[in-house]
Amino acid sequence: MTRSGTIYLLRHGRINQSVPRRFVGQLDLPLDEEGLRQARAMHHFLRDIDFAGIFTSPLQRSRQTAQILAGSREIVPTPLAELAEINLGAWEGLTVDEVRRRFPGQYEKRGEDLAHYRPEGGESFHDLARRILPVFVRLAEENRWPLLVVAHAGVNRVLLASLQQLPFKDLLQIPQDYCCLNIIRVRDGIWHVDAINQRI
Numbered sequence: 001m002t003r004s005g006t007i008y009l010l011r012h013g014r015i016n017q018s019v020p021r022r023f024v025g026q027l028d029l030p031l032d033e034e035g036l037r038q039a040r041a042m043h044h045f046l047r048d049i050d051f052a053g054i055f056t057s058p059l060q061r062s063r064q065t066a067q068i069l070a071g072s073r074e075i076v077p078t079p080l081a082e083l084a085e086i087n088l089g090a091w092e093g094l095t096v097d098e099v100r101r102r103f104p105g106q107y108e109k110r111g112e113d114l115a116h117y118r119p120e121g122g123e124s125f126h127d128l129a130r131r132i133l134p135v136f137v138r139l140a141e142e143n144r145w146p147l148l149v150v151a152h153a154g155v156n157r158v159l160l161a162s163l164q165q166l167p168f169k170d171l172l173q174i175p176q177d178y179c180c181l182n183i184i185r186v187r188d189g190i191w192h193v194d195a196i197n198q199r200i
Contacts, residue, residue: 005145007136007184008046009160011153012057012065013038014178020095025088025122031064038179039068045181045200051075052144057083057151065179066150077150082135085152089122115168125168129158140186156182163191 013035015024031039046069056066058079066077091099099107103120110117118124123131132155139147153176160174160182161167175197176182183195 004187005140005147005185007140007186008049008051008146008148009156009182009184010042010065010069010148010150011156011176011178011180012059012061012150013042015061018095020097022093022095023088023091023099024085025092026059026085027092028059028061030060035061035065035178036068039065041200042179042181043069043071046148047071049146049148051146051148053139054078054148054150055080055083055139056149057085057155059084059152062150062152066148069148069150080135082131083149083151083155086125086128086154087121087123088119090120091122113169114171125154125158125171128154129162129168132158133162159184160193160196163193 013031015029015035016032051073054066054070054075054077056062056077056079058081062083063077063079070077090103094102096107106119110119115126116124118127136159139149156176157171157174158168161171163184166174177197177199181195181198182193183198185192185194
């Protein structure tokens, strides 16, 4: 990369979550009413930024958020399969207790090696990094600035950890609230994280 610019990286707005919480992964859930409100508020906050491109995960919670953020801009959000949330395989839709019952010892194994553990049929965070990091480099190289990217907590954490050279075992310590804003600047090919988990 030889150019400089800014990527505004968001997590999608809130979705309905049951109590107890379930592993969501790539389940294709819509925004709830609060998630829609959050997206409209973020649209208002970013209204004066002239985005050159808007890119989103193909999952509907991100697509809905991106569409609201696009608002009256002439840009149509572009879904990219690589930006989908981490695939949790057989764990998706299950509570922690259900995972423990169906896959004895596996929840604990994931906790021991968060970076490399792969649920049955799913991905590890290292797998996710191999999927998403090249697409961010490509977006930075091939597009004008600034860019808006709407993705997921797992995707965003992997990118932010990689840029800050943080070990993936500490990923979950990076806060990513619903519809939060992260700001990444690229200056002469060097990536800088300027803001994490900004809320409005």
